[in-house]
Amino acid sequence: MALPQKRQDATEARIAALDTPGGGGWIRKARDEALARFRSMGLPERRDEYWRFTRPDELNAAAAPEAAILEAKETQVFGALDRLCIVFRDGVFDEAASDKLEGEGLEIERLADAARADIHWAKDLYGVLEARAQVPVVRPFAALNTAFAADGVVIRVTGRVTKPVHLRYLHEKTDSDAMLHVVVRLEEGAELTLLENGPAAARFNKCMEVDVADRAAFHHVRAQGRDHERRAVTHLFGRLGKESVFKSFTLTSNGRLTRNEVFLELTGDDAVAHVAGAAVGDGDFHHDDTVFIVHDALNCESRQVFKKVLRNGAVGVFQGKILVKRGAQKTDGYQISQALLLDEDAQFLAKPELEIYADDVACSHGSTSGAIDEDAMFYLRSRGVPESQATDLLVLAFLAEAIDEVEDATISEDIRSRLEGWLSRRRR
Amino acid sequence: MLKIENLEVKLEEEDKEILKGVDLEVPAGAVHAIMGPNGSGKSTLSYVLSGRDGYEVTGGTATLEGKDLLGMEPEERAAAGLFLAFQYPVEIPGVGNMTFLRTALNAQKKARGEPEVSAGDFLKLVREKSKALEIEPDMLKRPVNVGFSGGEKKRNEILQMAILEPRMCILDETDSGLDVDAMRLVAEGVNALRDAGRAFLVITHYQRLLDHIRPDVVHIMANGRIVKSGGPELALEVEQNGYADILAEVA
Ligand SMILES: Nc1ncnc2c1ncn2[C@@H]1O[C@H](COP(=O)(O)OP(=O)(O)OP(=O)(O)O)[C@@H](O)[C@H]1O
Numbered sequence: 001m002a003l004p005q006k007r008q009d010a011t012e013a014r015i016a017a018l019d020t021p022g023g024g025g026w027i028r029k030a031r032d033e034a035l036a037r038f039r040s041m042g043l044p045e046r047r048d049e050y051w052r053f054t055r056p057d058e059l060n061a062a063a064a065p066e067a068a069i070l071e072a073k074e075t076q077v078f079g080a081l082d083r084l085c086i087v088f089r090d091g092v093f094d095e096a097a098s099d100k101l102e103g104e105g106l107e108i109e110r111l112a113d114a115a116r117a118d119i120h121w122a123k124d125l126y127g128v129l130e131a132r133a134q135v136p137v138v139r140p141f142a143a144l145n146t147a148f149a150a151d152g153v154v155i156r157v158t159g160r161v162t163k164p165v166h167l168r169y170l171h172e173k174t175d176s177d178a179m180l181h182v183v184v185r186l187e188e189g190a191e192l193t194l195l196e197n198g199p200a201a202a203r204f205n206k207c208m209e210v211d212v213a214d215r216a217a218f219h220h221v222r223a224q225g226r227d228h229e230r231r232a233v234t235h236l237f238g239r240l241g242k243e244s245v246f247k248s249f250t251l252t253s254n255g256r257l258t259r260n261e262v263f264l265e266l267t268g269d270d271a272v273a274h275v276a277g278a279a280v281g282d283g284d285f286h287h288d289d290t291v292f293i294v295h296d297a298l299n300c301e302s303r304q305v306f307k308k309v310l311r312n313g314a315v316g317v318f319q320g321k322i323l324v325k326r327g328a329q330k331t332d333g334y335q336i337s338q339a340l341l342l343d344e345d346a347q348f349l350a351k352p353e354l355e356i357y358a359d360d361v362a363c364s365h366g367s368t369s370g371a372i373d374e375d376a377m378f379y380l381r382s383r384g385v386p387e388s389q390a391t392d393l394l395v396l397a398f399l400a401e402a403i404d405e406v407e408d409a410t411i412s413e414d415i416r417s418r419l420e421g422w423l424s425r426r427r428r
Numbered sequence: 429m430l431k432i433e434n435l436e437v438k439l440e441e442e443d444k445e446i447l448k449g450v451d452l453e454v455p456a457g458a459v460h461a462i463m464g465p466n467g468s469g470k471s472t473l474s475y476v477l478s479g480r481d482g483y484e485v486t487g488g489t490a491t492l493e494g495k496d497l498l499g500m501e502p503e504e505r506a507a508a509g510l511f512l513a514f515q516y517p518v519e520i521p522g523v524g525n526m527t528f529l530r531t532a533l534n535a536q537k538k539a540r541g542e543p544e545v546s547a548g549d550f551l552k553l554v555r556e557k558s559k560a561l562e563i564e565p566d567m568l569k570r571p572v573n574v575g576f577s578g579g580e581k582k583r584n585e586i587l588q589m590a591i592l593e594p595r596m597c598i599l600d601e602t603d604s605g606l607d608v609d610a611m612r613l614v615a616e617g618v619n620a621l622r623d624a625g626r627a628f629l630v631i632t633h634y635q636r637l638l639d640h641i642r643p644d645v646v647h648i649m650a651n652g653r654i655v656k657s658g659g660p661e662l663a664l665e666v667e668q669n670g671y672a673d674i675l676a677e678v679a
């Protein structure tokens with residue numbers, strides 16, 4: 001079906017502004033198919049149901065709107081951990097600043113290098129999980145990413161890797177428009193912790209495809225960076241095998257526009273998927289978590305915990321769906337999305353959804369938004385805690401359920417102290 | 429210590445007068461009790477003194493050691509030495525009891541220009557005080573009051589009081605909901621804090637607490653006023669005859 005002319009023009013303009021990445025062979029085919037997918041869906045529009053709460057205009061624009069660089073003073077998040085660090089500057093791999101791409105139980109390559117190989121394991125995943133996630137709802141920016149992302153990494157995990165892999169995204173040019181594509185394959189029984197942080201670019205489009213084989217465990221923690229004017233659209237696609245574990249947590253502080261989409265398919269029995277997020281915004285901040293979890297196996301558990309603290313015009317969006325397919329009995333699905341509105345200008349828009357085609361399941365969802373509990377506030381103050389400090393305590397308490405989803409205590413402490421920093425910079 | 433003169437208070441939201449000219453003075457070293465029928469304004473008095481929102485003072489004064497209480501923020505009143513043990517202690521999910529206690533203690537110290545308490549000293553202090561109140565270490569690890577039984581909440585209030593060492597302690601029905609043993613523990617906790625530089629105002633419905641904490645003066649509050657004051661025998665009279673006689677007598 002042809003797109004309406006206006007949408008088609010915008011879509012073609014977006015394509016025309018991008019450079020076609022090199023690399024032939026297997027990746028050429030994946031990219032061509034993705035481009036065809038993108039062309040058939042076209043750029044999103046405000047009236048699209050999936051974009052009802054978030055304006056796609058700045059993501060649609062052919063040129064990235066500029067974003068100033070923030071001079072962060074505090075120490076780097078995850079900086080104190082023993083980790084394998086891979087650095088991208090405005091979306092370009094920086095070999096000199098990165099650790100050597102090697103580690104016990106790990107095969108890591110730059111995407112561009114993998115693309116040059118005639119045969120590569122990543123062929124079975126690159127654009128494959130993305131394409132699967134285009135049904136029943138289209139995700140044009142993910143297809144665009146598969147078609148045009150020139151850089152990124154592919155990671156194959158064959159054992160239990162204890163040292164986290166850290167993707168660090170630096171933003172140095174005010175007009176950078178970056179696309180990165182990351183493919184992760186965890187072989188049977190393998191384990192990996194993947195960390196990500198940084199503002200990445202003025203405008204950032206990131207797509208991550210993660211294939212978790214039977215009994216493998218994937219832990220993902222990211223801290224989306226603090227540059228106020230940056231825009232980002234990210235996609236996290238996951239496929240979970242039998243008895244596998246997939247846990248992802250995202251901290252977002254600042255950013256003019258963030259749309260984080262997650263699409264997970266639980267395809268093996270007894271798999272566990274947790275996605276959580278804590279977002280804090282003050283002022284010109286629009287944060288959108290759009291999550292889609294597909295249960296397609298027996299006895300699986302999924303859990304979504306999303307918390308947002310908003311003030312001064314900040315907007316939070318949550319669209320979360322649990323789809324339980326026919327036969328996915330004994331599914332345990334949980335979803336909670338909550339916003340703490342620190343003043344009357346802040347706004348939270350939520351659309352929780354359940355779609356269930358199996359009869360023996362336990363699914364629950366809840367969504368709330370509200371102000372600070374006045375009784376708790378008075379109780380704290382009556383014990384001598386000043387109002388601003390009491391607010392911080394209550395904000396951290398509100399976010400605790402999400403942060404608690406981070407299993408590693410050192411990493412969750414890192415996240416917590418980063419939040420404390422954010423709060424203390426905003427003490428009134 | 430605490431001096432209240434002709435205090436008149438109405439609700440902020442509606443035109444409802446609750447305190448209609450309260451006069452009360454509690455000197456340092458003394459224990460005073462307030463009794464009175466339900467809805468007579470006892471809790472309102474304690475909230476207004478500690479600075480809760482929602483009330484409007486339309487007349488009168490309240491001072492703590494000569495300082496105007498009513499002009500201060502709640503946290504300033506706390507730092508000045510005022511403490512209220514709540515009739516209904518508040519649950520705060522997500523905030524650990526220990527974090528809460530330590531934050532409160534250090535915030536007060538900071539406000540008074542005193543050095544903060546180190547983590548080690550604090551731990552010792554809490555251990556000692558909670559042991560006396562038979563508070564399980566597990567309760568200290570849990571979020572503030574969350575999942576605590578009624579009696580545990582009240583004991584937790586007294587623990588906070590023991591740690592913060594306020595100079596003016598108001599206890600709003602700390603005895604209700606306590607079993608006999610807990611009542612004794614709480615009373616011992618209060619008695620341990622009694623000294624010449626500290627005063628107590630104990631709001632209660634029952635004579636029993638006053639057997640353990642001997643008050644110097646008992647006040648009867650009715651319809652937003654202190655209508656009668658006397659010695660401990662006044663509490664016995666209430667226990668035996670209810671309020672009818674007293675109210676008839678002052679009417
Ligand atoms: N926020 C409020 N909104 C409406 N009414 C209120 C409010 N606060 C107090 N009141 C009313 O003021 C009166 C006094 O209440 P208060 O709680 O002070 O009584 P009390 O003496 O402590 O009673 P009790 O012995 O039952 O604890 C009651 O009639 C109560 O309903």
Ligand SMILES: [Mg+2]
Pocket residue numbers: 470471472515600601
């Ligand atoms: Mg009361």
